[in-house]
Amino acid sequence: MMDVKTNETLRATALGIIQEELHQASKLIDVVDDNFVSICRAICECKGKVIISGIGKSGHIGKKIAATFASTGTPSFFVHLAEALHGDLGMVESSDMVIFISNSGEAHEFKVMSPLLTQKSVTSIAITQNLNSFLANQCSYRLSTAVDKEACPLGLAPSSSTVNTLILGDAIALTVMTMKGFNHHDFALSHPAGALGNSLLLTLDRLLGDKQKQAFCRADTKIVDAIELMCQTGLGLIAIVSDHKVIGVFTDGDLRRAIHQHHDLMSPISDVMTPCFKHSFSDQLCSKTLRFMTTHSISAIPVVDRESETFLGVININTIHQAGVC
Incomplete structure (x- = not known):
């Protein structure tokens, strides 16, 4: 009993x-x-x-x-x-x-x-x-x-x-x-799967798919066309590129301000883009980029090649989270 x-x-x-x-x-x-x-x-x-x-x-x-x-x-x-x-x-x-x-x-x-x-x-x-x-x-x-x-x-x-x-x-x-x-890198090589491996090994270039690579336009692109591209890519940001390098960005915030200020949507995107912006390198760890974006309250960021600084794509926080990095 x-x-x-x-x-x-x-x-x-x-x-x-x-x-x-x-x-x-x-x-x-x-x-x-x-x-x-x-x-x-x-x-x-x-x-x-x-x-x-x-x-x-x-x-x-x-x-x-x-x-x-x-x-x-x-x-x-x-x-x-x-x-x-x-x-x-x-x-x-x-x-x-x-x-x-x-x-x-x-x-x-x-x-x-x-x-x-x-x-x-x-x-x-x-x-x-x-x-x-x-x-x-x-x-x-x-x-x-x-x-x-x-x-x-x-x-x-x-x-x-x-x-x-x-x-x-x-x-x-x-x-x-x-x-x-x-060290940390050695540990990651023994634990490549899941959130642990992703946080220690995954770099931004691994996340650049077609949608991320297409999120850009030229400086003379009309605002209305840039808005359509922003809707198609859905990343919250498109890069403004000249000679393969980023010269500015156009974000959801820029769009709201352009509409509020009654900008002509047929004018070039260069009129309303943000020329000062943060960026990240393609060989950088996703976890490091995520911390950087969080610190600076950035939801999306252009990604460039470290050596040539040419545009490679756009990454947003949601894409990094979906890859298992948090």
Whole structure:
């Protein structure tokens, strides 16, 4: 039968679990010593792949750590400990490094696998609570999770141990990332899809379709014809071009002012264009252009070639947003 408790009791239980996990995690500060630095240096110098292996809950944490390594400049993948003993060990080469994750460090699989890695001269690291375990004694390096109590009220379910392992994995992977000089551009190359990749990689020239390229006219174009072109392109701005270079812009605001001032719509667009304007370069990141436009309260902007300054098209904020940049 379910033990029904009051809301206050349940909140106290949850807070106790969180407090215990935070307490256990705080012990990791003492783990970051010269041994930790040596492990990071060894990983940074690894010529092959960093292979993470574990079983049970440790395996789940290992998958995340492997993903963090892989996305921050260190080739890595996860191998389930049991699968490694049934063929996947063949993926491990002498130039690789293996990180074993185990709370007890006494799983039978380690006793089978460790001698095989020794034969291959593979460097190994143990992340474990038990630094006197079989695994810890067999590995080239060992790192303590610093946990002496699980946050689980029964003291059984892996909780503090998995949290600390995850924190250690992040600390190692991101420290190695820093050592390798892995930067924003490198990160974007590993995450090219979605908003993240677009914000870090997408340049304006990728957004210049036919509509954007056609949003221009000559200085002697009649205002009425410029208005029609503005309606067709729907970007809120057309560029006034002479000798392939922008000499002015005509915006929705310019149109309203022209009508309000009763300008003859058959007169040339040069009479009502704005000669002073902001522009952007085609090789500039969309995210940077978006910030620039937002700062200057601009909804559309002409795009030019950086070297020749020739007109290439018009971009508005809506086009950038539709590309997934925000």
